[in-house]
Amino acid sequence: MKNILEAPFLREMCEATSNMYRLVWDERNGGNISYMLDEAEVAQYLDLKNVLREIPTGFEAKPLAGRIFLVTGTGKYFKNVQNDPETNLGIIRIKEDGSTAQLLWGYKDGGKFTSELPAHMMSHMARLKQDPQNRVIMHSHPTYTLAMTYVHELSDKAFTHSLWEMCTECIVVFPDGIGVLPWMLCGTNEIGAATAKKMEEFRLVVWSMHGIYGAGKTMDEAFGLIETVERRRRYTCSPRTCRARTRSPMKRWCSLPNTSA
Ligand SMILES: [Zn+2]
Numbered sequence: 415m416k417n418i419l420e421a422p423f424l425r426e427m428c429e430a431t432s433n434m435y436r437l438v439w440d441e442r443n444g445g446n447i448s449y450m451l452d453e454a455e456v457a458q459y460l461d462l463k464n465v466l467r468e469i470p471t472g473f474e475a476k477p478l479a480g481r482i483f484l485v486t487g488t489g490k491y492f493k494n495v496q497n498d499p500e501t502n503l504g505i506i507r508i509k510e511d512g513s514t515a516q517l518l519w520g521y522k523d524g525g526k527f528t529s530e531l532p533a534h535m536m537s538h539m540a541r542l543k544q545d546p547q548n549r550v551i552m553h554s555h556p557t558y559t560l561a562m563t564y565v566h567e568l569s570d571k572a573f574t575h576s577l578w579e580m581c582t583e584c585i586v587v588f589p590d591g592i593g594v595l596p597w598m599l600c601g602t603n604e605i606g607a608a609t610a611k612k613m614e615e616f617r618l619v620v621w622s623m624h625g626i627y628g629a630g631k632t633m634d635e636a637f638g639l640i641e642t643v644e645r646r647r648r649y650t651c652s653p654r655t656c657r658a659r660t661r662s663p664m665k666r667w668c669s670l671p672n673t674s675a
Pocket residue numbers: 444445553554555600624625
């Protein structure tokens with residue numbers, strides 16, 4: 415059996431979480447990632463018959479039964495993943511009942527998967543229907559994207575078009591556009607279902623006053639989608655532009671130190 419700490423999928427997860435923390439997208443325990451793994455590849459590192467624990471998920475995801483995911487842990491900080499992946503990450507397999515996660519590795523301190531697992535698993539189901547190659551769902555709180563949700567019209571069309579108009583690269587990178595949800599309570603099945611509904615059409619879904627979800631075939635693709643939106647939003651959020659658009663929350667934000675673009 416190979417050393418799982420050297421597995422490419424684990425290295426990718428460590429690199430992604432470290433990068434996102436350094437970009438100041440994921441403060442404290444903010445952000446979460448789920449990565450659907452290839453069973454044959456995981457079998458090179460783990461005995462797939464050895465289930466460490468069974469954890470109820472609180473929702474039904476039968477289409478994912480038997481699928482294996484590497485998932486960030488609840489309450490865990492992205493900044494700590496690289497130094498201690500076995501505590502901050504877990505590898506789970508969805509049981510035949512669709513509502514139980516079998517822990518195969520990780521969450522060493524007795525922890526469990528992110529509280530946003532419903533949004534992740536429901537989004538995986540939605541994206542796999544559109545693209546059987548989809549593997550990654552990524553959630554983050556990128557600064558400028560989040561700030562824009564306080565001042566921008568919150569509709570799929572308006573949010574998408576203002577990005578497309580800024581830079582033709584955006585049309586190339588996400589021709590499917592961006593879905594936008596209104597403020598909803600996070601960590602619930604309701605926001606999970608609403609996110610998945612948007613994921614039927616879009617690989618990017620903004621959670622107003624909270625953050626963004628990205629989906630992709632690879633970690634790079636999901637990360638790159640969010641990175642492209644955030645970079646363009648950063649230009650839009652220059653203090654001058656923001657003042658022109660200002661409503662009160664953005665006015666306060668623009669007056670903070672270190673926010674000049
Ligand atoms: Zn969040």
